[in-house]
Amino acid sequence: MSATALILAAGEGTRMKSSLPKVAHHVLGIPMISHVVASASAAGIERILVVTGHGADVVESLLASAPVECVRQPERLGTGDAVRCALDVAGPVSGPVVVLSGDTPLIRPETIRALIEAQTASGAACVMLSAVQPDPYGYGRIIRGADGSVRAIVEQKDLPPDLLGVAECNAGTYCFAGEALSAYLGQLETANAQGEYYLTDLVGLFVGAGLRVDAIVSDDPEESQGVNTRVQLAAVTAAMQRRINVQHMLAGVTMTSPDLVWIGPNVTLGRDVILEPMTFLYGDIQVGDGSVLGPGTRITDSVIGRECVVDASIVIGSRLADRVSVGPRAYLRPGTVMDDDSKAGTSVEIKKSHIGVGSKVPHLSYIGDATLGVGVNIGAGTITCNYDGKKKNPTVIGDRVFIGSDTMLVAPVTIGDDAVTAAGSAIAQDVPAGALAIERCEQQSIEGWAEFLRGE
Secondary structure (H helix, E strand, C coil): CCCEEEEEECCCCHHHCCCCCHHHCEECCEEHHHHHHHHHHHCCCCEEEEEEECEHHHHHHHCCCCCCEEEECCCCCCHHHHHHHHHHHHCCCCCEEEEEECCCCCCCHHHHHHHHHHHHHHCCCEEEEEEECCCCCCCCEEEECCCCCEEEEECHHHCCHHHCCCCEEEEEEEEEEHHHHHHHHCCCCCCCCCCCCCCCHHHHHHHHCCCCEEEEECCCHHHHCCCCCHHHHHHHHHHHHHHHHHHHHHCCCEECCHHHEEECCCEEECCCCEECCCEEEECCEEECCCCEECCCEEEECCEECCCCEECCCEEECCEECCCCEECCCCEECCCCEECCCCEEEECCEEECCEECCCCEEEECCEEECEEECCCCEECCCCEEECECCCCECCEEECCCCEECCCCEEECCEEECCCCEECCCCEECCCECCCCEECCCCCCCCCCCHHHHHCCC
């Protein structure tokens, strides 16, 4: 789409009482600013400029891989000055220019497209987004003329008594005609209590010059909600949680308690997936049909196949094939790959390992930097001793191997196909295929030890 987006993200957000820039705070696992960038991109806007200021290094690092250009605002002199900084970098702009706030993560792509289409069709100098708020107190009010066009924006403190009943409020999102924005931006003045250049003052300049200003009323007042406090951050997070959960449920996902399920925007869920309470899905995730996740499960940046079960467990940066069983209380760390019908059971930790088809790590074990073949069974209490103090070493276990309980596999070590290790062994040498490996000290029993301890 031949439009330009300017996202204002230079503010400090002092009411957040945080060392982080306001727009760096997360909503469902993603920084606020990233939500706004994603909506602008999904709306079809190809050129996106983000104006940074306070904590610019932090904000720009969050956007390092995003399709945006970052522009710094040296002094925070208001929204009008922020737009001027962006246009100084963007150069002459002739098409629509959308101005968004970096602290309004609920803005939708379809709303941005509607603003652009309305401005393009009408030729108005500005088409702004408005919202009818159930409690408009504190918002700037939209005052319309007899023809329905916007005549002014009046702030709460300046409202005369006869306008107190106006509930249509400025949402802080605009689509300007590029030529009009460039022509009138330099006329903004700082004759206000803050000594700043207010972007909203452009409305008065446009109207005074006989240019048209329109407003589109949002059908979702929540999308104009900005974040200035932790309370508002929680409210915005809850609103996005509801929005995303409803979309998934309408697409065939079951949530036994939707208020207790949190899903990020980059999650893809198949049909007949069941999400139990206290389940968190953040980052880039794909879940296949018929899988059951939770209760008490957190998954980040992973692929979950079809008909898997992940019960009360943590999965990070892992890939699960079909019919994989995980948990309860398992921890799959980055680099874990589990093939079809494999299992990581109760209190199992797996890191950077490949678990073969049908192989099982049922309980109380640690598997790191290992490769397991087909049909392997790992006894309780088994660990791979993969770290020698300097580097991580690999463990390779062949097909159909049986590892006895409480076995220590001292890497680097290879266990051949169909081999068995006896319970309680410390295996530090390779085991041939089909062999039984036993490593135990000779057992001794000292008679009368109990009496000795009692001093008898």
